[in-house]
Amino acid sequence: MKDFLLKAKLLLTQLWGHVQPLLTKCWERLQPYWTLFLARWNALLEKLSTFKIPVINKQLSPRTIGISIILIFAIIVVVCLKSCGKGVTRVPIPVTTALPLSQEIRSFATFDGVVDPYLTVNLDARVKGYLTKIGFVDGSMVKKDDLLFVIEQEPYIQEVKLKKAIYDEAKIEYGRQKSLLKENATSQAAVDKALSQYQQAEANLTLAKINLGYTEIRAPFDGLMGRHLLDVGTYLDTSTKGVQLATIQQISPIYVYFSINEREFLKFQKGLENKEEYKAEVNTLPLFVGLQSEKGYPHEGILDYAANLISTETGSLQLRGIFKNADYQLIPGLYARVMAQYGEPRQALLVPNTAVMNDQVGNYVFILDEAKRAQRQDISLGQRFEKYVEVTKGLSATSQVVINGFINLSVNQEANPKQVTLEAMILK
Numbered sequence: 001m002k003d004f005l006l007k008a009k010l011l012l013t014q015l016w017g018h019v020q021p022l023l024t025k026c027w028e029r030l031q032p033y034w035t036l037f038l039a040r041w042n043a044l045l046e047k048l049s050t051f052k053i054p055v056i057n058k059q060l061s062p063r064t065i066g067i068s069i070i071l072i073f074a075i076i077v078v079v080c081l082k083s084c085g086k087g088v089t090r091v092p093i094p095v096t097t098a099l100p101l102s103q104e105i106r107s108f109a110t111f112d113g114v115v116d117p118y119l120t121v122n123l124d125a126r127v128k129g130y131l132t133k134i135g136f137v138d139g140s141m142v143k144k145d146d147l148l149f150v151i152e153q154e155p156y157i158q159e160v161k162l163k164k165a166i167y168d169e170a171k172i173e174y175g176r177q178k179s180l181l182k183e184n185a186t187s188q189a190a191v192d193k194a195l196s197q198y199q200q201a202e203a204n205l206t207l208a209k210i211n212l213g214y215t216e217i218r219a220p221f222d223g224l225m226g227r228h229l230l231d232v233g234t235y236l237d238t239s240t241k242g243v244q245l246a247t248i249q250q251i252s253p254i255y256v257y258f259s260i261n262e263r264e265f266l267k268f269q270k271g272l273e274n275k276e277e278y279k280a281e282v283n284t285l286p287l288f289v290g291l292q293s294e295k296g297y298p299h300e301g302i303l304d305y306a307a308n309l310i311s312t313e314t315g316s317l318q319l320r321g322i323f324k325n326a327d328y329q330l331i332p333g334l335y336a337r338v339m340a341q342y343g344e345p346r347q348a349l350l351v352p353n354t355a356v357m358n359d360q361v362g363n364y365v366f367i368l369d370e371a372k373r374a375q376r377q378d379i380s381l382g383q384r385f386e387k388y389v390e391v392t393k394g395l396s397a398t399s400q401v402v403i404n405g406f407i408n409l410s411v412n413q414e415a416n417p418k419q420v421t422l423e424a425m426i427l428k
Contacts, residue, residue: 092416095405097368100349100395101422106341107383109267113258113289113338115330117249118322119221124242125151127214131234131245138227141328142219142248149217149228149245151236156212163205170194170201223248224328249332254325256289256301258338259316287321288339289330296386297339299323299330349395350388350425355403356381365395366402366409368417374402374409388425 125131129152136148177194180186226247230236236243288297301323310317321338323330330336355365356379367377379394395401400417402409409415 092372092414093374093405093408095366095368095374095402095409095415095417097400097417097419098351098403098422099419100351100391100397100399100401101388101425102347102349102397103425104345105348105350105383105385105390105425106345107343108339108341109260109264111258111260111264111338111340113256113321113336115332115334115336116255116257117224117251117332118253118255119223119250121220121223121248121250122244123148123217123246123248124244125149125214125217125236125238126242127151127156127211127236128238129153129155129215129236131230131232131236134228134232136225136228138225140225142223142225144219144221146219147216148219148225148248151215151217153212153215156208156215160205160208160212163201163208167198167201167205170198174198217245219248221248221250222252223250224331251328251330251332252325253301253322254330254332256287256321256323256330256336256338257318258321258336259314259318261316262310265310265317286341287323288341289321289323290337290339291329291334292337297337299325303340348382348390348392349397350385350422351391351395351401352387352403352422353384353389355401355406356389357406366406367395368400368402368415372415372417374406374411374413374415376411385425388422 131149132152133150134148135146135150136142142148174191174194174197177186177191181188181191226249228246230243230245285303287301287303289299289301290297301321303319304322305320307318351365356363357365362378363381364376364378366374369375377394377399380392382390382392384390400419402415402417403420403422405415
């Protein structure tokens with residue numbers, strides 16, 4: 001039994017070696033209790049060394065005694081650690097703070113839109129013949145007057161030559177008849193007939209030249225070509241109607257169509273002072289567009305068209321914006337995000353979206369008081385932007401708002417702040 005108690009003492013001593021580093025952190029606050037604990041512990045060990053197990057009905061086994069001692073020691077350690085935790089001073093939480101961003105903003109609304117070409121033209125063959133040349137790459141940008149297609153020209157060149165010869169002959173004959181009339185050597189009827197033949201020959205020559213010009217199809221403006229619909233060597237029969245060869249679209253400038261519902265329209269109209277101002281805004285209201293792959297709204301334009309009625313089927317009003325698109329980033333058919341600004345500019349306080357939290361009570365942020373302790377501040381929100389949100393109530397320009405590190409914060413907890421300055425927001 002004595003050997004067992006010695007082993008138990010050794011085991012407890014080893015266990016104490018593991019626990020002691022944890023208790024050292026609490027030494028300053030627990031030193032009086034610790035001294036008392038050691039005194040009682042030594043007394044307990046002395047009693048255990050002379051302890052005799054009373055025999056009632058059966059003797060306790062050494063294993064049972066050892067387990068009991070370990071459990072008692074564990075309970076003492078837990079109680080000490082718990083008591084220690086209550087007295088530990090919390091370390092200030094490192095956080096990042098910033099003053100609200102004070103900036104002039106305007107009310108805005110966002111919509112889904114579709115990019116549409118400014119002009120779309122079908123390029124048709126207007127004369128018969130074989131297609132002999134294609135002068136562009138499918139899907140490429142072309143300049144105004146670039147040669148796109150050539151139709152067999154030789155028959156039309158010869159036709160011009162023939163009509164030119166007939167024209168020259170008719171012109172000479174008309175001049176001769178006029179000279180003879182002055183000498184009374186011919187009749188007025190002969191002169192009139194020569195004039196008619198001359199004018200007819202002139203018209204036929206002009207028509208032949210026009211048809212020759214139709215053998216070359218050129219770009220009517222700078223634009224984006226579609227694919228060619230017919231290949232070189234195809235015979236083009238235009239006896240009944242023109243034959244389409246390709247399509248060209250003007251994309252600089254370019255349109256973006258979008259729709260707003262009745263509620264949004266009334267909100268938009270309310271942002272303007274009167275109906276006359278609304279009418280004027282149709283051609284001056286700034287619009288900003290961004291593609292799905294772009295951040296923000298880098299393309300700037302204006303609203304240039306609003307439908308004159310709200311659709312009874314969809315309950316929406318169609319609007320259209322026009323954009324310069326000098327870099328050709330807006331391509332017909334792409335989906336676009338449209339932001340429309342309206343109303344008068346106003347000064348506002350903005351905070352990062354990520355700094356705002358909410359619960360059943362509402363939206364709130366953490367701010368630091370003069371003692372650098374965290375306090376909950378309930379706020380009311382206004383217009384939302386990509387990175388910031390407008391705070392309409394609850395903050396002042398001097399509020400120290402916690403923008404990072406607030407996850408581990410609690411009310412009245414001391415913080416170690418690092419103050420930064422919020423970057424000004426580009427309103428597009």
